[in-house]
Amino acid sequence: RFSANDLWVMLVTWGLVLLCCALTYALIHSPWGRVLRSVREDEYAARALGKNAYGFKMQSLVLGGVIGGLAGIMLAINSQSATPDSYTPVQTFYLYTLLILGGAARVVGPVLGSVVFWFILVLFDSLLRQAIGAGYIPSSIMTTSDIGGARFALVGLGLILLMAFWPAGILGNRRELAIDGR
Numbered sequence: 001r002f003s004a005n006d007l008w009v010m011l012v013t014w015g016l017v018l019l020c021c022a023l024t025y026a027l028i029h030s031p032w033g034r035v036l037r038s039v040r041e042d043e044y045a046a047r048a049l050g051k052n053a054y055g056f057k058m059q060s061l062v063l064g065g066v067i068g069g070l071a072g073i074m075l076a077i078n079s080q081s082a083t084p085d086s087y088t089p090v091q092t093f094y095l096y097t098l099l100i101l102g103g104a105a106r107v108v109g110p111v112l113g114s115v116v117f118w119f120i121l122v123l124f125d126s127l128l129r130q131a132i133g134a135g136y137i138p139s140s141i142m143t144t145s146d147i148g149g150a151r152f153a154l155v156g157l158g159l160i161l162l163m164a165f166w167p168a169g170i171l172g173n174r175r176e177l178a179i180d181g182r
Contacts (some may be wrong), residue, residue, distance in 0.1 A: 004030070005018075006078075007085065009074065009077055010088045012074065013074045013078075016070055016074065017111060019109055020070070021107050021108055021111060022023045024067075024107050027063070028107065032056075032059075035051050035056055036060055038051070039051065039056050039057065064144045081147050089163075095119070097155075097159060098110050098113040098114045098117055099113060099165065100113070100159065100162070100169055101113035101116055101117055101159070101162065101169055101170060102114070102116070102169050102170055102171055103169025103170055103171040103172030103173070104169065104172065105168060105169075105171070105172045105173035106171040106172070106173070107169065107172040108171065109169055110170065112170055112171060113169065116153075116170065120153060120155055120158065121155065124150075124151045124154050124155065125147060125151050127141070128147045128150055128151060129144065129147060131145055132147075132171055162177050
């Protein structure tokens with residue numbers, strides 16, 4: 001069950017996610033996005049065409065910072081505090097996992113990655129608890145207090161397999177990984 005505060009935070013957060021995805025999609029397909037793509041592919045060629053590569057890089061950095069700041073605000077509202085101890089390397093691992101899992105080549109890739117990552121964590125947690133409860137996994141091998149570590153080990157194994165066989169992520173673009181774009 002969700003409290004009224006939890007429901008409000010979820011609705012506002014998902015609304016911001018949709019708004020940021022729509023904004024990012026619109027920017028990618030605008031002339032500004034095409035200039036950024038040209039700067040990424042060949043900065044010197046973009047400069048030769050009169051584009052201020054440094055300025056466009058800074059604009060994209062600021063935009064990413066604003067989106068990250070919105071996410072941080074929603075995280076602080078959800079936890080009702082913001083302390084440096086709240087942000088551990090595990091948070092960074094989560095964010096990289098979401099990006100890798102969903103694929104960075106599409107706007108909704110990280111969003112899909114977060115949904116899939118959450119689903120996988122809950123699924124493995126539930127399956128391991130049921131297996132321990134039913135006696136399929138003896139208590140000498142694993143107890144309920146060991147589920148967290150085993151769950152992350154299984155997710156890590158899944159990520160290794162994903163990177164080996166599907167390196168672009170779920171929605172990734174294989175052409176983005178190619179050296180010459182072919």
